[in-house]
Amino acid sequence: MNYLTKSLYMSGQQCPRILWFSSRNQLPELSLYDQHKFAQGRELEKYVKKLFPDGTDLGNLEHGENIKETQNLISKSKTIFEASMVYKNLFFKGDILECSSDGWNLYEIKASTEVKKEHIPDLAFQKFVCEKSGINIKKCFIKYINKEYIKRNSIDPIDLVLKEDVTEKVNQVKNVEENSEEYIRIIEQGNPPEILISKNCNNPYVCPLKKACWGNLPEYHVLQLTDWRKYWELFEDGILDIKDIPKNVKLSLKDQLIKKAVDENKILITKDKISDFLKDLQYPLYYFDFETFDTAIPIFNQSKPYQKIPFQYSLHIQDENNKVNHLDFLAQGEKDPRPSLLRKLKNEIGKTGDIIVYHKSFEIGILKDLARDFPENKDWIENMIDRIIDLEEPFKKLYYYHPKQKGKTSLKVVLPAITGKDYSEDNRDRYLFYFKKLG
Ligand code: SF4
Known part of the structure; x- marks a missing residue:
């Protein structure tokens, strides 16, 4: 039975x-x-x-x-x-x-x-x-x-x-x-039911079979567009390939660009907008990135459930002559990494110059938590937050769009699209490695 x-x-x-x-x-x-x-x-x-x-x-x-x-x-x-x-x-x-x-x-x-x-x-x-x-x-x-x-x-x-x-x-x-x-x-029943993909594939959980089911879609399919109401409408009308979207279908400005890149199989670059973004940058530039882990039950004092605890950062400092210096932090041992991270970061992050991050809400959220939990650092952390520039912005605004991005702007898709290099799961592995050590 x-x-x-x-x-x-x-x-x-x-x-x-x-x-x-x-x-x-x-x-x-x-x-x-x-x-x-x-x-x-x-x-x-x-x-x-x-x-x-x-x-x-x-x-x-x-x-x-x-x-x-x-x-x-x-x-x-x-x-x-x-x-x-x-x-x-x-x-x-x-x-x-x-x-x-x-x-x-x-x-x-x-x-x-x-x-x-x-x-x-x-x-x-x-x-x-x-x-x-x-x-x-x-x-x-x-x-x-x-x-x-x-x-x-x-x-x-x-x-x-x-x-x-x-x-x-x-x-x-x-x-x-x-x-x-x-x-x-x-x-x-002897065979798996044939089910049309739908909103249920991501709701309430990302389906573990998604890779297989979605793998049958055309390479550039309508679900890669940014307006989800429109793409499900197209999908339910049987229009699967971005190339097959009829001319009379009204798309958002972003989705028009995504379709253009696919139709013409070319990279779209709005050079003047990118120049505007670059020309306002204040040197030295600090390319900055946190790695974090989180747990349902907080491990360290002065932290909350699922709070992202930074255990690593990477900092490349570029001066006006394009000389780049790399600094970083990696937590050692099992104690709370935040105090030693803050001590090192305070010494390494200068008082002037833009701080370039990718997807700023992540870094800003962590910095705000650090300022709240270690208030003696509040002033210099707030100064850091004020200087943050989000490198994802030009990609989000589609000043640069490669068809291979398939509607996405995360670093995981932008980096391979631009450089042809694979974005491995290194970050996640590092995070898990650190979490395991904490036991
Ligand atoms: S991806 Fe999952 S939810 Fe979607 S159709 Fe396939 S099995 Fe069903």
């Missing part, structure tokens, strides 16, 4: 094709980044469980034993972590089943900083299975992360974790049985 687990049910909510592959364990392997995200969720669970000191954890029990012990503990009115329940061929292992004076409550733990609409069907499925198994659910809650929490010495789960009552929203979901029957039928 094929079981429909909670995670398969959630796959089915996004796309029947993900469900089919997932039920056969045929989804591509998780990236290191996704593995890190899941590990963050498990880390949070440890803190949430501390809020239920009387709970019994069944997480280590094997499937059949867990189901039996869940029934045993329910009969004794005990709160259970990782309780498993089966109804016909529907199965779930839930985060917390709480026995309160009012009855049974379900809690789902999410390592997000807000309650999202995709959390609701997850609880609706659990509630359905519970109730069909004779356990009446009074309330449903999401436990999630307080993004304003600031670590001071040890982690305090009472302040770290927030709770939202989503009972009403869960009660409004009426189609669990119908969906489940449909999903079981899909799992049992």
Whole structure:
């Protein structure tokens, strides 16, 4: 018999094709980044469980034993972590089943900083299975992360974790049985369902099968345009190739340029605009870039959940004679890298001259956090922020556009388009390497 687990049910909510592959364990392997995200969720669970000191954890029990012990503990009115329940061929292992004076409550733990609409069907499925198994659910809650929490010495789960009552929203979901029957039928069919790509490919999660499904699109397809309403409209009208967009279709100015670059297969350069951008630059120029990592549970004092902690920077200083000097910082050891980073940066960043970054909101956000968390550095950090120039701007405004950018302006696409060199995943690897050392 094929079981429909909670995670398969959630796959089915996004796309029947993900469900089919997932039920056969045929989804591509998780990236290191996704593995890190899941590990963050498990880390949070440890803190949430501390809020239920009387709970019994069944997480280590094997499937059949867990189901039996869940029934045993329910009969004794005990709160259970990782309780498993089966109804016909529907199965779930839930985060917390709480026995309160009012009855049974379900809690789902999410390592997000807000309650999202995709959390609701997850609880609706659990509630359905519970109730069909004779356990009446009074309330449903999401436990999630307080993004304003600031670590001071040890982690305090009472302040770290927030709770939202989503009972009403869960009660409004009426189609669990119908969906489940449909999903079981899909799992049992011999071939994967053929599904047209849609907004669901990125929503609520970037689909792990996207590379394969989207790989069949033309090289320059309409989903590379910048106006998403227009591109889905074109796509749904069966216009897939940018070259096939009829002349009478009104496109935004940016999308007209993207189409022109594709139609004429040439790089578009607006030299006077680029000259204007360059002529105002104040020397010496500081080419600056942070590398960061973030964790759901803050590691260092004076930091928040998911705060980007800089552990490396790269600084190239170019004088008016085009002489370039390279300086950098890489954190050593396991302690908070920010104080030593700030000491070095303060010495190396001069008081005048433009600071060139790529995608300025990233660097500015980190500098603002540093000024807030280490206020003795506020003045010189603010001076740095005032001098920031975003090198992405000319690309965002399409003063330079290479068809190979395929509508994007991130460094990952601009660098290979201009230089022909590959932009490897080095940055991500460095970040993960550092995170692993922190353990
Ligand atoms: S890429 Fe889109 S169509 Fe393909 S499986 Fe994923 S969600 Fe479904």
